Amino acid sequence: MRTKVLLLLLAAVGQVMFACPVVAHHSESINDQDRLVTIKGAVTKFAFTNPHVQIHLDAKDEEGNAGQWIVTGGNPSSMRRTGWNNKILEPGDEITITGFPYKDGRKILFWLRIIGPDGAEMPSADGIQGRLDRFLATHPDQKLPSPSKQP
Numbered sequence: 001m002r003t004k005v006l007l008l009l010l011a012a013v014g015q016v017m018f019a020c021p022v023v024a025h026h027s028e029s030i031n032d033q034d035r036l037v038t039i040k041g042a043v044t045k046f047a048f049t050n051p052h053v054q055i056h057l058d059a060k061d062e063e064g065n066a067g068q069w070i071v072t073g074g075n076p077s078s079m080r081r082t083g084w085n086n087k088i089l090e091p092g093d094e095i096t097i098t099g100f101p102y103k104d105g106r107k108i109l110f111w112l113r114i115i116g117p118d119g120a121e122m123p124s125a126d127g128i129q130g131r132l133d134r135f136l137a138t139h140p141d142q143k144l145p146s147p148s149k150q151p
Helices: 002-018 076-081 129-137
Strands: 038-045 055-059 066-072 095-099 108-115
Touching: 055 095, 076 129, 108 129
Parallel strands: 066 108
Antiparallel strands: 038 055, 038 095, 055 066, 095 108
């Protein structure tokens, strides 16, 4: 009996000692990182959940094509550090989002910049501004919509 308890205790301690969080990240090769798309529309759903914050909206792209879009961003932890919370966007909010579209044509965008309902640029997750700056430096023909309200 004593041996079984000791083995069980050792097994439990071993699992705790060797347990570590699994850190995984997926490739962003699904996004067309040679092209920016800007969409403007009304938020229909805002999900401040793992693994990535999502914004669902009815929007029009630059050509005026309307549709339902899903926009993904950073994880809630990094977004919270920049001032985001689960109430920062509400259904009906009119926003403008610029980001990398999916290569396969689905209306899914990885956001790089959001102009919020008040006309001001919303804060980005860690590292996003650098990605946008690098893209713009190598694609000088790409233009971003200007916020109507400066910080």
